[in-house]
Amino acid sequence: MRFEFTLKAVTLSLACAFASTAFAQTLKIGLASEPTAVDPHYHQTTPNEALISHIFEPLVRMSPDMELQPALAKSWEPTDDTTWTFKLDEKATFSNGDPFTANDVVLSFCRILHNETAIGSGLMNVARRIQAIQVQDDKTLQIKTSVPYPLLPNELARVPMIWNGVVQHENLRFDPENNCGVTSAWPDVNAFNKGDLVVGTGPYTLKSYVKGTGIELERNENYWGEKPDWKNVRMTAVPSAGPRLTGLLAGDFDLIENPAARDLKRITDSGFGHTIKPSVRVMFFQLDVGRDQSPLVKSPKGDNPLQNQKVRQAMSLAIDRKAIVERIMDGVAEPANQYIPVGMFGSITDAPALEYNPKKAKELLAEAGYPDGFELTLSATNDRYINDAQLTQAVAQYLSRIGIKTNVDTMTRSVYFPKRAKREFSVALGGWGSETGEAANFLQYWVTTTNKDLGVGGSNYGGYSNPELDNKFLEAIRTLDDNKRSELLQQAVQLSLDDMAHIPLHFESGVWAFRKGINYVGRADQRTMATHATIAE
Structure with missing residues (x-):
């Protein structure tokens, strides 16, 4: 399938009888996964980013089809390389x-670089590429990088801006080594x-915001942009798809994310969209290839078989991606032959299906010196994806x-992500x-050799290096x-696939169900907004 950034929606004919002021007061949303924080610089997970996007905004944003749009910045242009x-x-x-103002931009990037409680370093990687921020006036600033960085606007779409009043400060300046003019402690x-x-x-x-209970939002009546239809929003996490659907059908929710694909006919027959x-x-799956001894691998040789390219390729060959899509994902996914959908900038246009x-x-395992195999543990979340x-479980059966x-070994995401960041796993599920x-x-976070100074490899928990x-x-x-950049990216993607230190499985599809009287536009980034x-009109 070629990935095209166009809306594919299956929407029933919706009645408009409920389009009244009373109806528009509260939107009740059933989430599949609970956000772990309301700190906009804490952890770049989709549930967190979705919640944060209701409250905080970036300089530029991505449309539902992943196209750059103005946000807090009404325009941007390269002044030089x-x-x-x-x-x-x-x-x-x-x-x-x-x-x-521009001071809020300066403070936001300084806080990212002084955020000791952050999980992962995605935002920090972006901030580290910035050499200087020059404030020309309240509404104009220049961001300088040490080397040409044409993707900076794309990266900034993931960086929420915060109010400079969250700290005490003197004259703000982008001088991270000297605390940027901040005189109080940085908030955690x-x-x-x-x-x-x-x-x-x-x-x-x-x-x-109460963990385990729910999240309530109120419309910002002074919002400078287009105001949403709903005065109040109540978000409740229900990790299991069955109870989440039951809540929708019973009227406890107006909108739910990720209903099971097998339930779509029931949803349609019940008059929902x-x-x-x-x-x-x-x-x-990310493999621990950087250590001679891996914590959850037992080899008859006492070594780490995951360091062997043939072993990694054998693991990929063992997985029937089409069967996983059909049987586990109920057809609402696409087998992944690379790490980005075909059609995205830098993707391999004619990437063959992974065999x-x-x-x-088995032949490759024998060639690698493991004819009788070895033992390992797959680590994963049980409430995130x-x-x-x-x-x-399905991949484990294929490998066996x-x-x-x-x-x-599956666990809740609040336990899983910190353990993964500490490199406590040998084969870790990622999304x-x-x-x-x-x-x-994908390449800069997961695949490139970790280099804090260059701002790359922040999620390379497997220690891969090429x-x-x-x-x-x-x-x-x-x-x-x-054109040259796309060609180089394709070459990098191919090298990663050849080494198979990250075994791609499939691309998820976002699915939302909602009651009569509502229209909903899905996003390619899966944020529920x-x-x-x-x-509905």
């Missing part, structure tokens, strides 16, 4: 009435979760069939949506010519 000039929207204000995740610091420019404000949107999220060949897999636990004794709309996004790939990637992200739910 390493400088971008941003013009901020004069209308943009925070929910407390303060205007959004708990300070944001308490709610007092949650001051954004977005269409909603935070009313209540649903939307299906192909997503940019690839599901994959399912258990016989060849669509059918994550079932998916992991080629002689790799495979155990499964990543390349929300910048191009191939460099100097040839690194060189291709770094040249690509510094290349201004689009109250602002995309409108009253």
Whole structure:
């Protein structure tokens, strides 16, 4: 399937009898996964980013089809090879009435670089590429990078801006080594979760955030942009698809995310609507290839078989991706032959399907020196991705069939992500949506050799390193010519596939179901947004 950024929606004919003021007061949403924080710089997961996007905004944003659009910046342009000039929207204000200015941009990037409680380093990687921020006036600033970086606007679409009043400061300046002019302590995740610091420019404000209970938002009546239909939004996490659907059918929810595909006919027959949107999220397993001893691998040789390329290729050959899509994902997914959908910038246009060949897999294991296999554990979440636990069990069965004794350990995401960041796993399930709309996004976080100074490899928990790939990637992200950059990215993607330190499985599709009187526009990044739910005309 070629991935096209167009809306694929299956929507029933909806009645408009409920389109009244009373109907528009509260939107009740059933989430599949609970956000872990309301801190906009804490952890780049889709549930967190979806919640945060209601309250905080970036300089530029991505449309539902992953196209760049103005947000807090009304325009941007390269001034030279390493400088971008941003013009901020004069209308943009925070929910407390303060205007959004260039000082807030400076403070936001400084806070990212001083956020000791952050999980992952995605935002920090972006901030580290910035050499200087020069404030020309309240509504004009220049961002300078040390080398050409044509993808900077794409990366900034993932960076929420915060109010400079969350800290005490003197004259703000982008000088991270000297605390940027901040005189108080930098707020941590708990300070944001308490709610007092949650001051954004977005269409909603935070009313209540209680882990395990629910989230309540109130419409920002002073919002500088287009106001949403709903005065109040109540979000409740229900990890199991069955109870989530029951809640929709019973009227407890107006909108739910990720209903099981097998239930779509029941949803339709019950008079409800649903939307299906192909997503940019690839599901994959990341292998621990950087250590001679891996914590959850037992080898008859006492070594780490995952360091052997043939072993990794054998593991990929053992997996029947089409069967997983049909049986585990109920057909609402696409087998992944690379890490980004075909059609995305930098993707391999004619990438062949990844082969399912258990016989060849066994032969490769023998050639690698493991004719009798070895033992390992697959680690995964059980409450984050669509059918994550079932998916992991299925892959374990496939690996067992080629002689790799495979155990499964699934856990809640609040336990899983910190453990993965500490490299406590040997084979870890991952899900990543390349929300910048191009191939460099996955490569820079997961595949390139970790280098804090260059801002790459922040999620490379497997310790993978390929100097040839690194060189291709770094040249690509510094290349201004689009055709040349795309070619270099394709070469880097191919090198990664050849090494198979990250085994791609499938691309998820976003699915939402909703009651009569509502229209809903799905997003390719799978964020569930109250602002995309409108009253049916």
